[in-house]
Amino acid sequence: MNVIRAAIRLLVMVVLMGSLILWIMMPTNTYRQKWWLHIRANTNSTYFGVQGATMLLYTFPILFVATLGSVYLHLGKKLSHAGLERNGKKNRLALWKRPAIVGGPLGILSGVELGFFIMFIALLVWSFSTFLRVGFARITPQLLAERGEQLWEAKLDSAALRLGLVGNICLAFLFFPVTRGSSVLPLFGLNSEGSIKYHIWVGHIAMVLFTAHGLCYIIYWAATDRMSEMLKWSKIHVANVPGEISLVAGLVMWATTIPGVRRKMFELFLYTHYFYVLFVFFFILHVGINYSCMMLPGFYLFMVDRYLRFLQSRQRVRLLSARILPCETLELNFSKSPGLSYTSTSIMFVNVPSISKLQWHPFTISSSSNLEPEQLSLVIKSEGSWSKKLYEMLSSPSLMERLDVSLEGPYGPASTHFLRHDTLVMVSGGSGITPFISIIRELIFMSKTLKCKTPQLLLICAFKNSSQLTMLDLLHPLSGTSSGFSNLQLQIEAYVTREKEPTTQNSKLLQTICLIYSYSLKALLNMLIICICIAMTASAAVLWNKKQNAKEANQYQNINGLSPIALSPASGSHNADRELESLPHQSLVQSTKVHYGKRPDLKRMIFERKGSSVGVLVCGPKTMRHEVATICSSGLADNLHFEAMSFSW
Template identity: 60%
Template sequence: MIIKGLGIVSKIELAFFLMFIALIVWSFVTYLHVSFATITHKSAAKKGEEIWESKLSSVALRFGLIGNLCLAFLFFPVTRGSSILSLFGLTSEASIKYHMWLGHIVMTLFSSHGVCYIIYWIATNQTSEMLKWAKNDISNVAGELALIAGLIMWATTFPRIRRNYKLQKKIRVGNVRLISSRVLPCETLELNFSKSQGLSFTPTSIIFVNVPSISKAQWHPFTISSSSNLEPEKLSVMIKGEGSWSKKLYQILSSPNPVNQLDVCVEGPYGPISTNFLRHDMLVMVSGGSGITPFISIFRELVFTTETLKCKAPKILLISAFKDSSDLIMLELLLSSSGAPLEITKLDLQIEAYVTRENQPVANDKKSI
């Protein structure tokens, strides 16, 4: 189901989300019930406060305590290579939405925590507390600075602000050597990077790519199209020229006088711990345009399985839709740049390719290879 603000969620995800919200509400109400029971006119007068001011201080404190509870879970969903996520069959990429939900909850609670304390300090003439930086007690200035930084980061998560200011995250880098590229006429590239044989990854894994000569700040995720078993010394990705960054990269590599050296930084790969496609009798793969990329990695892995391990591979039905007939050439990427048709003779493969936006009729051939 699709829920505004949450995106695409399953019934199980929605149930756990509602249970987590219930935990937060129950904890907050319980905290207030216990603390309010100790606040009386006598205790408030001893501090020189009205009873509502004492209760407001208690509410502000409890907002912070509940915020810490949510903060404890905030980074678990996006911890790459986490053993905890693997226990639930999840990956960090698939769990990003949980991190986003928790982030909005955390910032709502901490913002309420800060606003309530500011109102409390103004009402009780304790505005000097806003400048308190105690060595042995709570440092209010540090909390205020952290809240301001959090609000700035929170603002950048909203699409309108991201579009207006083109904010990008910068993450750790690793330099790699681009050994070759394959340029297709449909504004599509296959980049081939060198890698050590000890670096292995599963089909459908992704890497983040940065090209400093285009933008030092922009990192883009791409699905790996190669197989670490079939091509142990190479890692490949397919990039379709859709946005300004990918089009600039295509222009650089497809120009009549291409650059002799292109500096590229990558992070990854990241993906599922294991995949077992052999347990199925048939694989039905449905893709649109450059969405064929993860299936290319699966296909090459099955080629390795049949050619090297001598195992029987499942039947494969690949259904692909493309905007124009020129995009059909992407199907050539099913074979590695050094591949030969003999590699797939043992696979029972059927490809159904459809062109959706071309006025002239295009022959639709269905062949079993």
């Protein structure tokens, strides 16, 4: 299967390189006057018409890659289930995955990310400059005389058009990062959660280009006394009114993505972001379906994913219990089928209709699908208005009935590579510890059940106050599964930064509540199940008896020779003794060291780790992520492999 997957990736790279060459050549005269005319002459079919060429060049390759990606992921899951990827080779591209830029408006960028970003910007610059050069070359004195325009006006008209063409390139890539169930992103080792930043960057660039596109045309129409063009809806050429509506919808979305607006008025950001439907709909009416086929593949895959998520979200999930921590943190435990599997650091989107029917919020999964096959757990920190309402609902002693919850997901990396490292350093701040809970539980399963050699674990967690230390209790699964910490080489260094000594003021104990379903509803459901079972049992008995009567009729002459067989229980078959877990075992308390009134010396603690491969994972505030990234990119140690996790986009 590894050979097949390698062949698929090679084929994908060839197809994508061909698509990239088309994007590069598209602004040139060679493409428009030779390639395009030749291809269109051979693809002008009865069913698709002139848009057949566009679909062949820009739509089909992306859909073909998405199909290959689905096969690639399916084979990867088979390999994972067979245990063939547990001890993979060390990543040869680790040097390129180290942070190359830390800080600034782009945040933390690895060498690979920086390279792709530079290439994307280079593609936009090349396309715009080439479009302009070709367009300006067509402006002749004869053309100016025919149109009655000045040279600067004609150039402004040409530049406005080219700004829109380059904006369409951004639109072609805009929806790939937000396709949560994408089969394209995993081909590059990406997932939707970690790719949101690309969606943000491309969205900003696209709106700058489209806004400049619209403003340039307004200035051009005003300078040439043709403002009536704004009200025209051409039937055979570009329609201006739909383009203006699309731009207005885009500007409304863009305005609410400002960090201050998005964080303080999240609901406004959420609801206005649904304007993307209007934006794309009127964009297609503006430029026509033929040209839209260049950007439609990404949007098509996004809409397929969105519809599947909509169908999944219609189902209600049973909330079994909840653990309430004194630091206003919840762990929700849901019932799940054993066949549902996910990787560590995965997330789920949660909707509670009694709080908001439209709001969906992502939270980290703290459980392990292997260690806890029938249960899924989420950790929710009470910070925003939505999570505070949920915390108050579950903390209320009057809550004893069913709480309706809908889930989307899980979403996460296609595979994990934690076993490739000799040592694993996990640095967290506050609720950033939650993805590491699932990692530790998964490593417990691998060490106990699969007998795999697990890396040495160092968990460095920083909390503001001592009440947040109770989040370490979430390392123990609630399902009753034996913890198995004795099989791990686990060291926990906990830092309480705002307290100089342990305090017990206003301390609360961890609470576990079990939700109870309505007695009447529960009785009604049970009676229905009992009736169904009675009907099924009776029907089965009648059919079995009828079959037996037929056998007896056929074997009537031999039945007297048969003697009943008496079955007796085998002696000693029941063993009441239970094997106890071997003692002594390394308890979680013994593995934990708490420091008060200071912050961790991350540079010293990371550089002290020995081994040929040290994985450094960080999840927490922006300053913490940047500090760890700076340490790993300093070049003072060659064995560090950095990975940041951020869910606060």
